[in-house]
Amino acid sequence: MERMLAARLHIPTRTLRLDEVPRPRPGEGEVLVKVEAAGVCLSDVHLIDGTLTPLFLQGDTVTLGHEVSGTIAEVGAGVTAWTAGQRVVLYAGEVRDGVTYTRGVDYDGGWAEYALSAADALTPLPDSVSFEEGAIIPDAVSTPWGAITATGAVRPAEAVGVWGVGGLGVHAVQLLRAVGACPIVAVDPSPVARERALAAGADLALDSADPGLREAVAAVTGGAGLAAAFDFAGVPTVREQALSVLAPKGRLVLVGLTDKPLSVTDGTRFSYLQQQILGHYGSDMPVALPQLLRLIQGGRLDFSGSVSGVLPLSEAAEAVARLEKKEGNPIRLVLRP
Known part of the structure; x- marks a missing residue:
């Protein structure tokens, strides 16, 4: 079985550890994404310090990371909309049986070399938008966008x-x-x-x-x-x-x-x-992400300057510490496997 590295949080002890775990295989209606960039959010810090606790996590350990971009590595049975090599941004969550589950909180996220996604929970990333900028859109940008345009x-x-x-x-x-x-x-x-x-x-x-x-x-x-x-x-x-x-x-x-x-x-x-x-919580991903990516692609918005630093996945704990301590006053730090 192929293996990969993942930054995993053990919820009972709030211990973050870099582990070697089995590389997932996409099931029916799923795609496997090779992660190219994953944002580090204050919500990740709060999960680690115990301020936030997953509501729907099965088990006691989860791979963090709800801001993820990458390329399609493999598609599961029945998936026809995606092919290997396509650049994508993953939604920060998925709706299952009417309940919204948050990626990297309620199920494994993108602080890893590969991440699974439902085939309808991601959107194309234009070639003109970097993986780093694309990765932060699903929360750092789409959450305030939803708060402003929908809730507010x-x-x-x-x-x-x-x-x-x-x-x-x-x-x-x-x-x-x-x-x-x-x-x-x-x-x-x-x-x-x-x-x-x-x-x-x-x-x-x-x-x-x-x-x-x-x-x-x-x-x-x-x-x-x-x-x-x-x-x-x-x-x-x-x-x-x-x-x-x-x-x-x-x-x-x-x-x-x-x-x-x-x-x-x-x-x-x-x-x-x-x-x-x-x-307010999150955004309507199928609407918000394409809107924001079109505005970025069209030159109306630019969030490339929000990427304050890029660290290797092996330094996930360091990225969390820098964000928690506001070292260098980062807007967003990004991990690259």
């Missing part, structure tokens, strides 16, 4: 705010500018993140600890407040702050994941202003 339903000229300008938030700023939001207010305690937000297209970048934040938001929105606010930090205080500057009928979209309670300090005001709090 942002319309042109609406005032918006982005809290947390990290690996997803910085892309949210780019995407909000692309859909015509105005003004775009970015909020982050890090000076580097705020500079990054302005470079990505934010009209104003504020420190979350700034006592004049509410006044600054009021000034830039003509006193109206924000039509939509996006929490990419997953921090309770962030959510309270965002609610405090929402306009009447404004939407707060929760993208950042946290196990902390959500509270509304002034429930009467919230109801009177008919504001909304909307949960």
